[in-house]
Amino acid sequence: MLPKPLNAHRIAFFGGVYSNYLALEALLEDARERGIERLYCLGDLGAFGPLPDRACDILRETGIPVVQGNYDNSVGNGLADCQCGYTDPRDNYFAKVSYDYTFRRTSSENKTWLRNLPAELRFRLGPFRILLCHGSPRKMNEFLWETTTSDAFLNWLFKRYHTDIIVGTHTGLHWHRETSPGKHFINCGAIGRPPNDGQRTVVYTVINADYAINSDPVAQQSARTDPHRRIARRAPPKGSTKTSAYHDNLPCRLQIDFVRLTYDHDRLATEMASEGLPDEFIETIRTGWWTTCNEILPAKERRRGIY
Ligand SMILES: [Fe+2]
Secondary structure: OOOOEOOOOEEEEEOOOOOOHHHHHHHHHHHHHHOOOEEEEOOOOOOOOOOHHHHHHHHHHHOOOEOOOHHHHHHHHOOOOOOOOOOOHHHHHHHHHHHHHHHHHOOHHHHHHHHOOOOOEEEEEOOEEEEEOOOOOOOOOOOOOOOOOOHHHHHHHHHHOOOOEEEEOOOOOOEEEEEEOOEEEEEOOOOOOOOOOOOOOEEEEEEEEEOHHHHOHHHHHHHHHOOOOOOOOOOOOOOEEEEEOOOOOOOOEEEEEEEEEOOOHHHHHHHHHHOOOOHHHHHHHHHOOOOOOOOOOOHHHHHHOOO
16 A cells, blocks of 8 residues: 655655754754755654753654654663664763663653654655655664665665655765665764764755646656756755755656754753763764764775764
8 A cells, every 4th residue: 555645845854863952943943944844853862962851852842753763762662772783892882871871861751752653654755655764664773874785775675665765864974875766765864963074063854846747647748758858956955965866757856955954062062061971972063073983884984084
């Protein structure tokens, strides 16, 4: 059975909140200004940041659909660790510091809410079937890195899970690939910490879908068959870093943008210090470079950072 259609043209995805409720508040404002019709959160509400209940409370109040991340599953079920999937002892040390703090400071009411979040969400946007997950459709904490994930594997996922677009967040590094016309994998990035590039802004993803021609059979036919019917590229939204994925030969156009989001990082860093969180976490917020959880990065992603 086809997933339900979503009657919207401009939607956005974010994940890896990591208790950064200030970035979450900034995102809500930014999305309002951009005219985003629906927002979706892909999980990992806790980790790294201060006062984990605040992000949970905002999401519950706004009613934004949330997919369960590994962190949410662990906190909600009272597990011993975050299931982050790290293998290096230093990474695991900092993961434990972060997890113990988050678990201690999350209310029992929010733990119940986290426990009951769905592992995936599906809907249709025009002709596209969209699947939202945290890591991959088959595993909540699977690391799908840009430089080590093959087209063949992504194509297998599209087929196995009966979908055209998969959106995840777990690695916290945004990337997008269209393996064949109309088949997209998107890591929507993380709003909890910068993507290890020396900038202090964080990232979320906006999709503009123009499927108005869907309702016009003549236009549909023309769009499919006329090689000269090219659709002009729109300027990317203000603050975005990438524009991609136009479908000149399908009855729907997609524009996928990674938006750089500014928020009050100084205030976040101050609150993290007040909560006694590690200096290493605070340094990442202040500098834009990852200081921990680096060992899991593939070589190419690792070389983009300074640690
Ligand atoms: Fe995760």
